[in-house]
Amino acid sequence: MNDCLFCKIIAGEIPSKKVYEDELCYAFYDISPLAPTHFLVVPKLHLASAAEITPENAAVVGHIYAVIAKLAHELGFAEGFRVVTNCGEAAGQTVRHLHFHVLAGTTLGSFN
Numbered sequence: 729m730n731d732c733l734f735c736k737i738i739a740g741e742i743p744s745k746k747v748y749e750d751e752l753c754y755a756f757y758d759i760s761p762l763a764p765t766h767f768l769v770v771p772k773l774h775l776a777s778a779a780e781i782t783p784e785n786a787a788v789v790g791h792i793y794a795v796i797a798k799l800a801h802e803l804g805f806a807e808g809f810r811v812v813t814n815c816g817e818a819a820g821q822t823v824r825h826l827h828f829h830v831l832a833g834t835t836l837g838s839f840n
């Protein structure tokens with residue numbers, strides 16, 4: 729996806745502050761953090777949103793959650809964090825490349 733901001737970040741064409749990288753995903757700090765710890769985890773495969781997850785590509789989501797759990801332990805916030813993915817404009821998605829927000833480091837209000 730030539731015109732995708734997060735594909736450009738994954739490719740290193742736009743700088744980012746890397747948290748973690750492997751063959752399937754890339755994690756980097758959000759440019760406008762909403763919590764003391766706020767980073768994004770994205771699949772390297774371009775998927776526009778969670779609405780494009782299928783049985784064929786869903787394994788990357790499990791992989792991303794395993795990476796998030798590993799980072800939660802390594803970075804010391806495993807006792808409390810939130811994972812959010814906004815899907816579609818109506819839900820506040822502004823970058824159309826699937827991404828998981830990881831928020832931690834503060835008391836997070838309840839979310840129903």
Ligand code: 5GP
Binds near residue numbers: 820821
């Ligand atoms: P969304 O609103 O789509 O769920 O989340 C997009 C997130 O990407 C926002 O939290 C926004 O701050 C972050 N973001 C947008 N542009 C950039 C950028 O160029 N670099 C980084 N690190 N984060 C970005």
Ligand code: ZN
Binds near residue numbers: 733734774775825
């Ligand atoms: Zn992309």
